[in-house]
Amino acid sequence: MDINLAEKLQLYFGFDRFKGNQEAIIKNVLNERNTFVLMPTGGGKSLCYQLPAMLMPGTAIVVSPLIALMKNQVDAMRSFSAKDGVAHFMNSSLNKTQLERVKKDVRDGLTKLLYVAPESLTKEENIAFLHDVNISFYAIDEAHCISEWGHDFRPEYRRIRPIINEITPRPIITLTATATPKVQHDIQKNLGMMDADVFKSSFNRPNLFYHIRPKTQDVDRDVVKYILSNPGKSGIVYCMSRNKVTTFAQVLQANGIKALPYHAGLDPSERAHNQDAFLSEDASVIVATIAFGMGIDKPDVRYVIHYDMPKSLEGYYQETGRAGRDGGEGECIAFYRAKDLQRLEKFMQGKPVSEQEIGRQLLAETAAFAESRVCRRKLLLHYFGEEYSQENCGACDNCAGTYKHVEAxxxxxxxxxxxxxxxxxxxxxxxxxxxxxxxxxxxxxxxxxxxxxxxxxxxxxxxxxxxxxxxxxxxxxxxxxxxxxxxxxx
The missing domain is CATH 1.10.10.10 (Winged helix-like DNA-binding domain superfamily/Winged helix DNA-binding domain)
Structure with missing residues (x-):
């Protein structure tokens, strides 16, 4: 395809230039090659399939794990286009009439992007419907969900390949913001795309400062003190349980901080309201479980605090990655106590043995990261298969601190x-x-x-x-x- 991509980028999205690998990835998709994209949060992954979808004949099928994420993406696409039918989603939130409207727009060739939840993709009637659609390509977003080693494993993601074969095999682009070499191998193997062209962006976020602090009895006071000493800045506090999210949001409010809770157990309208209040700066802090943040594009989050350590380094990287997306400062503070990870290990009892084994390995990596005196940036990047050659990153507690070195x-x-x-x-x-x-x-x-x-x-x-x-x-x-x-x- 001989197309002036910069012109089309301006026409459809109003941007005047591509970021990082975007242009090379888009050309690969236009050439109908299987494509594997590893690009950290905020690198502009969605554009890698949205632009080709606009330029190719037919409809691109985008598999996405979260209803909120699909809605954000569809709204964004519609805001770029004069036609509402340009993007739709198919998931359990639609009633019969809405579903028929979606199908009609797709049949009429109006829809360039159709977002589908993996669960909806497996339904017989949807397979039958998609069988008659002219499909340009498939995009698998949040592809780490395929791997049991990923931080967000979803069993239905492992059924995507057989279903694609049943509908109509077309080229695939898979996208993820976090994948260790093991997870990448797993994704490619499961989707039958070992031949894919791989595009990796660096995982280094030089503007983020990583601290790990010991978690003591005074952790509430420490967090309150930190937030009060950073007035006017937006931040996220992650807690492990819904219960903790609710009580800690109240602790912050009692200290005069505009904080709101967010977790999967809240009423959907309250969740949406709290998310919007955070985006529009009516609230300066959101206290959340890891359910928050997928697809949240707030560029000026200045700090991410982990009240509890997450259960994998991928989770930690993903969540700290919400900070400083605009390139400005981003402080990442995590409170660590070995007992918390031991508690997480207890929760795994009763799960299949292989799942427990994987979970334990991931927790061991997290503990090693928290307890280590080595440059945190070096450790994180190594985990994702990337080498960091500088001796001192100057932007983590271990590099900025003074520890004595030992000849070993x-x-x-x-x-x-x-x-x-x-x-x-x-x-x-x-x-x-x-x-x-x-x-x-x-x-x-x-x-x-x-x-x-x-x-x-x-x-x-x-x-x-x-x-x-x-x-x-x-x-x-x-x-x-x-x-x-x-x-x-x-």
């Missing part, structure tokens, strides 16, 4: 020796058990107490060994097996 060459050699002796078949916790000479049932059953390395590190603490292994991973002495998540390799 001997310890590193011990770790490498232990991983080799164990034939690269074990995870961090097990390697540490062997180094410390712990005679666990597993160690006995494998007979590893007879290895030369057994107990060579018994005079160091578990925390020290965990820190050495973490540093070895960061420096490239060790890697984790991506297929068998977590096995250490030299």
């Amino acid at each position: 060459k001997e310890l590193l050699l011990n770790v490498l020796e232990a991983v080799s002796a164990l034939k690269e078949q074990f995870k961090t916790e097990y390697v540490i058990s062997v180094l410390m000479g712990e005679l666990t049932p597993d160690v006995e059953s494998f007979g590893h107490q007879d290895l030369e390395v057994f107990g060579i590190g018994s005079d160091e603490s578990e925390a020290t060994w965990a820190a050495v292994i973490r540093q070895a991973l960061l420096s490239g002495y060790l890697s984790r097996d991506i297929e068998n998540y977590g096995l250490l390799k030299v």
Whole structure:
């Protein structure tokens, strides 16, 4: 397709230039190639499928997980276009008459973008309807929902590929703001698009400052004090439970702070009202569960506070990413207490064993991040498969603080020796058990107490060994097996 894309961008969206990889991605979609897009929050993902949808014959099917997100996107598209029928959504919030109107606009060729919830996509009558539609391509938004290793796994997302085959196979563009190498592999494999062209943007957000603070009895007072010392600024406070959201919003209000709660248990009209009040600055703080923020495009959020640590680093990255989208300052403060993560681990009991195992690994990564003295930016970027080469980022508590550094060459050699002796078949916790000479049932059953390395590190603490292994991973002495998540390799 030979099109002046900059002209079309101006015509349909009023922007005068593309951001980052957008133009290359759009060309790829126009050339009908499978496309995998990894682009942090605020990088302009939606445009990557909205513009091609406007330019190609037929209707693009956009699979999106949240009703609120679809509504935002459809409203935005309609505000750019003179025709209301240009974008529609199909989900459980529509009544029969509304659904018929959507189908008529699609049949008449008016609709360029049709947003569908994965649950609606699986309904027989919708499959039959879409079978007769001229489909330009499929866009899978929030694609990390496909992976059990993603921070927001949705089982119905794993059924998308067979349904596409049943409707009409067309090229696919998948988009996500957070995916570790493991999750990316999972998404591509599940959607049968290992051949996709991959477009990765950097995950580094240089304007964000990351702090982790110990969570004490005074956490309420600490948060109130911080917010009062930043008058006139917008912020989000994330809490783990709905109950905490409600009570903490009241604590803030009692201290004269214009705060409102937001969680999935509120009446939808109250939720919408609170979200609008935050966007229009009638409220300066929103206290929320992680249900808040998907698709919220408020560029001037100046701080994100985690009252409770999230259960994965992807969740943490996604939520802190709501801060400073306009490139201005963004403070990310999280209150950490090991007990909170242990409580989250308890909640997993009763789930399938594989799910518990994955959940535990993700919690262990989060704990390691919170307890580490290494540059937080380096740790986060490494988690997403990106290397950060600067010694000091100057914008996290560890780089800005003063910690003494220790020479650990001997310890590193011990770790490498232990991983080799164990034939690269074990995870961090097990390697540490062997180094410390712990005679666990597993160690006995494998007979590893007879290895030369057994107990060579018994005079160091578990925390020290965990820190050495973490540093070895960061420096490239060790890697984790991506297929068998977590096995250490030299």
